Amino acid sequence: MTTHPIIRFSNATFSYNGHEALKDITLDIFEGEFVGVIGPNGSGKTTLLKGLLGLIHPTSGSLQIFDCACEELRCHHRARIGYLPQKERTDPNYPITVWEAAMMGRYGAMGLFKRPQKQDHEIVMESLEAVGMADLKDQAFGQLSGGEQQRVLIARALSQRPDILLLDEPTTGIDAATQRRLRDLICKLHQQFHLTIVFVTHDINLISGIVETLVVLKTRLHAKGPPEEVLTKAVLEPVYGDEVIIAKRDQKPYIIVRDTHNHA
Amino acid sequence: MLELLSYGFIQRALAASLLIGLVCALIGIFTVLKGVTFIGAGTAHAAFAGVTLAFLIGVSPFLMAVLFGLSTVWVTTFVQEKGKMKPDVPIGVFYTFTMALAILFIGLMKGYRPEVYGYLFGSILSVTSLDLKVIAALSIGILIVLVLFFKEFHFISFDQEMAEASGIPAKRLSFLLLNLISLAVVIALKAVGAMLVFALLVIPAAAAQQWATNMRTMIIYSALIGVGSSWAGVFLSYWLDIPSGATIVLLAATVFLFSVLFSGKRQKARPV
Ligand SMILES: Nc1ncnc2c1ncn2[C@@H]1O[C@H](COP(=O)(O)OP(=O)(O)OP(=O)(O)O)[C@@H](O)[C@H]1O
Numbered sequence: 001m002t003t004h005p006i007i008r009f010s011n012a013t014f015s016y017n018g019h020e021a022l023k024d025i026t027l028d029i030f031e032g033e034f035v036g037v038i039g040p041n042g043s044g045k046t047t048l049l050k051g052l053l054g055l056i057h058p059t060s061g062s063l064q065i066f067d068c069a070c071e072e073l074r075c076h077h078r079a080r081i082g083y084l085p086q087k088e089r090t091d092p093n094y095p096i097t098v099w100e101a102a103m104m105g106r107y108g109a110m111g112l113f114k115r116p117q118k119q120d121h122e123i124v125m126e127s128l129e130a131v132g133m134a135d136l137k138d139q140a141f142g143q144l145s146g147g148e149q150q151r152v153l154i155a156r157a158l159s160q161r162p163d164i165l166l167l168d169e170p171t172t173g174i175d176a177a178t179q180r181r182l183r184d185l186i187c188k189l190h191q192q193f194h195l196t197i198v199f200v201t202h203d204i205n206l207i208s209g210i211v212e213t214l215v216v217l218k219t220r221l222h223a224k225g226p227p228e229e230v231l232t233k234a235v236l237e238p239v240y241g242d243e244v245i246i247a248k249r250d251q252k253p254y255i256i257v258r259d260t261h262n263h264a
Numbered sequence: 265m266l267e268l269l270s271y272g273f274i275q276r277a278l279a280a281s282l283l284i285g286l287v288c289a290l291i292g293i294f295t296v297l298k299g300v301t302f303i304g305a306g307t308a309h310a311a312f313a314g315v316t317l318a319f320l321i322g323v324s325p326f327l328m329a330v331l332f333g334l335s336t337v338w339v340t341t342f343v344q345e346k347g348k349m350k351p352d353v354p355i356g357v358f359y360t361f362t363m364a365l366a367i368l369f370i371g372l373m374k375g376y377r378p379e380v381y382g383y384l385f386g387s388i389l390s391v392t393s394l395d396l397k398v399i400a401a402l403s404i405g406i407l408i409v410l411v412l413f414f415k416e417f418h419f420i421s422f423d424q425e426m427a428e429a430s431g432i433p434a435k436r437l438s439f440l441l442l443n444l445i446s447l448a449v450v451i452a453l454k455a456v457g458a459m460l461v462f463a464l465l466v467i468p469a470a471a472a473q474q475w476a477t478n479m480r481t482m483i484i485y486s487a488l489i490g491v492g493s494s495w496a497g498v499f500l501s502y503w504l505d506i507p508s509g510a511t512i513v514l515l516a517a518t519v520f521l522f523s524v525l526f527s528g529k530r531q532k533a534r535p536v
């Protein structure tokens with residue numbers, strides 16, 4: 001890992017119509033770092049990613065990505081950031097194939113007025129192979145299962161050949177076996193392509209073994225550090241309430257959050 | 265049949281309906297997939313208000329239709345961004361506002377002006393050669409822009425935010441697309457009328473979507489349905505002596521209903 005921060009939040013605050021969704025965030029993320037982001041519903045996780053994409057700007061403080069102020073982020077910068085949005089149900093009737101959806105990842109790099117070239121086809125094929133969806137490339141996207149759709153959208157993000165990969169709850173609504181397969185896939189991509197990854201999830205245990213850094217959000221940056229330092233009662237209880245149980249499994253902390261007002 | 269094709273007005277009607285059917289069907293794909301059909305309805309009524317004003321003050325109805333049509337897009341986009349609201353709200357306001365203007369302008373006219381009603385209900389059999397030239401020029405212009413930005417329009421229709429996040433100038437292209445929709449509606453206005461043009465924009469694409477699983481088939485089906493029902497409508501309305509706009513729309517609607525009932529796309533099992 002180099003010592004150069006690729007992402008730098010300095011006292012950044014993000015608001016929607018005056019309502020502060022993220023407050024006074026100071027956070028460096030380094031090239032090739034694998035960061036997990038956790039926090040209850042509404043704690044600003046998605047907002048953090050939207051900031052990183054330059055979709056929303058800080059109302060105070062600053063955010064730098066690739067040494068560029070996020071307000072100045074241009075299309076060619078964004079093309080280097082792969083993004084898997086928090087899942088909404090896509091219209092099952094949308095006329096698009098797996099291949100077409102994955103190819104969209106190339107559009108930013110291709111630029112206007114250009115058609116996909118041989119190289120783009122190769123990259124898309126590689127990405128679909130990486131997520132194990134190459135065989136289904138001619139299927140209608142809308143008719144895939146939720147987990148398969150997620151994998152295609154990850155392939156789409158990979159087709160960008162990104163430097164940074166932002167994943168917003170990629171494993172929500174997916175069965176446990178597929179969740180682990182997706183996690184292992186992301187892990188592999190991290191090692192293989194030296195990707196900087198920001199992985200947002202509610203499933204602490206899924207990522208605690210693989211991320212280098214864990215960030216706990218609750219409007220403010222509540223904690224940041226290696227998983228074994230962050231996953232303690234002292235850190236988690238103020239965020240999740242009294243309902244945090246820290247058990248041990250295979251010598252590693254196993255977190256049980258009994259969410260009182262939200263789904264777990 | 266062959267004799268019929270030798271009539272100038274039938275030739276013009278067929279040429280016009282080919283262009284209009286094609287342009288509306290293709291623009292309609294993005295209108296439907298992006299979920300911005302309301303802009304089509306809004307534009308149609310605003311453009312009609314433009315036409316009534318043109319007859320009142322004696323300027324080119326077409327020019328006023330373009331101006332009013334495009335202003336629907338501009339005003340809606342502006343209000344939507346300023347007021348941070350969903351676009352159907354400003355469209356709803358603007359739509360009724362322009363309809364009220366149209367009624368006002370008609371009221372201010374001296375005597376009965378049948379041409380005005382032509383724009384309301386459509387009359388493809390009375391397309392003049394000047395009309396046809398204007399329709400052809402604009403259609404070709406729209407088709408060129410559509411081809412140039414095709415992959416981007418596809419992306420922003422699939423997911424606007426994802427497109428923007430991955431380095432597509434999504435906001436500007438989205439605005440461009442709305443302007444194209446509005447122009448397509450305006451060029452179809454005289455042929456099918458303000459009341460029905462919305463159908464020509466939405467129905468072919470919506471019917472095609474019942475069958476298509478990828479973009480290529482979507483384009484082919486939508487274009488076939490759009491042009492097919494337009495041409496069939498021209499012939500039928502001539503032979504049966506019934507209003508052309510209504511005939512075209514009824515044919516397209518029949519195809520839509522048939523598609524919904526029989527496409528079976530949703531039931532189709534995925535081969536393993
Ligand atoms: N587009 C928006 N407009 C207004 N407020 C918003 C918007 N998006 C998010 N918020 C508010 O900002 C806060 C943070 O939202 P955010 O989506 O970042 O939370 P999150 O941590 O991703 O939650 P979840 O776990 O439910 O996905 C919430 O209070 C939310 O109500």
Ligand SMILES: [Mg+2]
Binds near residue numbers: 046168
């Ligand atoms: Mg979220």
